[in-house]
Every structure is written in C-alpha cells, then in structure tokens.
Amino acid sequence: MPLPDLLVSAIALVRDRRVLMVTARGRDVHYMPGGKIDPGETAAQAAAREAFEEIALDLDPDDLVELFEVVTQAHGEPDGRLVRMRVFRAETDASPSASAEVGALHWVTTADLDRCPPAGAEVLRRLAASGTID
Template sequence: MSQLPALLVAAIALVRDRRVLMVTARDRDVHYMPGGKIDRGESAAEAAAREAFEEVALELDPDGLVELFEVVVQAHGEPEGRLVRMRVFRAETDAAPAASAEVGELHWVTTADVDRCPPAGAEVLRRLAASGVID
C-alpha cells in the first residue's frame, strides 16, 4: 500500500489574554487554527499570512511571522495514515480579527477547549500551554 502524501499547511497563532484565536467553519463545531494549504510557489509564512487574511481579515507581513513549531499528526477527516504537517507561526497585531465568508465564528480558546479540536489543533493547544503562553 502506498503512503498518502502529507497535507502541507500553515497556520497562525494569535494569542491575547492567555487565549489563542481559533475558528469554526460554517455549520461545523470543530475548532481549528486560522490557516490552510500551502500553494505551489508559496512559502509557509506567505501561506499563513494569506490564509489569515482570507479567514479572519488580518493583514500580516509574512516576513514578520515567527515560526513556533511544526505539528505532524493524522489529518482530520482524511483516510487513516494521511498526515497533516502544519507549520504554526506566531502572529502579532493589534487589529481585530473578523470572520470571513469561509468562517462561521471566531473563538478565543484555552486547553479547556481541546476536545473540540481535531488532532492538529489539539496538539497546538498543548504545545502553546506547555510554552506558557495560553492557559
């Protein structure tokens, strides 16, 4: 059996008041990091900035994003063995995020919300909590 290619994605971690911004898609209750697939010819930081604008209306400079870590876990809603490789970047902005047409709602979450997240988001919450930036 051939190995399915990993899904390469980038996401932002916007932390305020010891909570991190997550979103839900329309008509779904799963919380996920603002982000998405890295397009051909695009760096992970460029993808994270583009997706942040598309999903939560934040204009971020890719050169100002600092990569925190990469999460590699089973991809949510994909066949067993298909992994997601999510590169997570710290976002710094005073702008107010706003839900776009692709996003149902914004949520400021802590580790108390880990059971509402797919595997990658849950791992991001655990790592952010371990580094002391969220509760």
C-alpha cells in the same frame, strides 16, 4: 501507496492567555486559522494569505515567527494520512473578523481541547506547555 502529507500553515494569535481559533460554517470543530501551502508559496506566505482570507488580518509574512511544526493524523482524511502544520506567531493590534468561509471566531484555552481535531489539540498543548496560553 501512502497518501502524500498535507502541508499547511497556520497562525497563532494570542491575547489574554487565549489563542484564536475558528469554526467553519455549519460545523463545531475548532481549528487554527490557516490552510494549505500553495505551489511557489513559502509557509509564512501561506499563513499570511490564509489569515487574510479567513479572519481579515493583513499580516506581513516577514513579521511572522515560526513556533513549531505539528505532524499528526489529518482530520477527516483516511487513516495514515498526515498533516504537517507549521505554526507561526502573529503580532497585531488589529481585530480579526470572520470571513465568508468562517462561521465564528473563538478565543480558546486547553479547556477546549475536546472541540479540536488532532493538529489543533496538539497546538493548544504546545502553547500551554510554553506558558503562552492557559
């Protein structure tokens, strides 16, 4: 029996043709700020909650614009387990900062593809294809 897909939301905060990614403490893999959608939560609510928990940005779910959904092999999960990541554009002048669960913030481009798990790499490719990042 196949494992259920992981349903997650993430934000894409873009500045100067770079997108914000984070690393967990003690790891060097770059990933999008975001996480699992909790029961009863919309994808936008999950993206806003995770942005607050991970990078201390207070975003209104109603202001987030869904860009696309990435469906790919889930990083660190058994073969065949997929992640379905809904990516939302975030607009804010506030400065993100790393929370206790985040080791560091990184402003990245497609030059950083090799540091990303499959879903994050696909987000970078799509943002670059849309002309949003380098």
